[in-house]
Amino acid sequence: MSNKSNSLSMLLSFIAGVGLASSYFLFFNKISNDAYPQSENTRQNVTIKVSSNNKLSSHDVSNDSNLNSALITANQNATRQFVEQEYTQQISTLTDELAVKTKELKRAEQQLKSTQLAQLDDVxxxxxxDEKFDNESENTQWSYEIETALTDFLITSNLSNSAQLSDLECKQTLCKFVIVAEQSNEQSNEQGHAQWRELNDKLTAMPWWQQFKLTTSSSNDEKIEFVVSIKE
Incomplete structure (x- = not known):
């Protein structure tokens, strides 16, 4: 009887222990099931957030790259426009200068041509x-009158000390004469053409000189030669 009671007590204790152990394992599994899914969800959320962050970062990098490309293009366009404007301005300036130089060159060519024609005309x-002078007969009376007028001119103009009349001859409508510088007057010789310009200016202002319709002259440092005509 005592042995049966002990055996029954041991059996009940074993059953109670098994039940307690089962309850413990069931409780532990429930806690694990509740904990691990939450952790997985957390990892998923983290993964999702990281993935989202990665996408945003990639998008930002793409925007930065596009912005840099746009800035580079804008700078290149601005530089090209600036260079084009500079070249356009330089070309415009050079074109204007060329036009001015072209006008000056044409003017110089015209002046040179006019001078050459005038020289040819003078010759x-x-x-x-000269041909007409050679074909005319001599007029001694007129020669005397012109010689007297020229001598008086040199005296009254205070030029007799620096120049003298030489080789005068008059024909019917033409006269030729030469005025030479005094060899003893070194200052007059050094003045050269300036002296003859002064003489010519004073001579053409004389009243009796107005009878001549055509006049030509040539000079060097030593003398000035005139050919004058009362007819055109």
Whole structure:
């Protein structure tokens, strides 16, 4: 009887222990099931957040790259426009300068041509006068009158000490004469053409000189030669 009671007590204790152990394992599994899914969800959320952050970061990098490309393009366009404007301005300036130089060159060419034509005309004119002078007969009375007028002119103009009349001859409508510098007057010789310009200016202002319709002259440091005509 005592043995049966002990055995029954041991059996009940074993059953109670098994039940307690089962309850413990069931409780532990429930806690694990509740904990681990939450942790997994947390990892998923983290993964999702990280993934989202990665996408945003990639998007930002793409925007930065596009912005840099746009800035580079804008700078290149601005530089090209600036260079084009500079070249356009330089070309415009050079074009204006070329136009001015072209006008100056044409003006110089015209002046040179006019001078050359005038020189040719003077040569032809002098040649014509010489030919006409050779074909005319001498007029001694007129020669005396012109010689007297020129001598008086040199005296009254205070030029007799620096120049003298030489080789005068008059024909019917033309006269030729030469005025030479005094060899003893070194200052007059050094003045050269300036002296003859002064003489010519004073001579052409004389009243009796107005009878001449055509006049030509040539000079060097030593003398000045005139050919004058009362006819055109």
């Amino acid at each position: 032809d004119f002098s040649k014509q006068l």
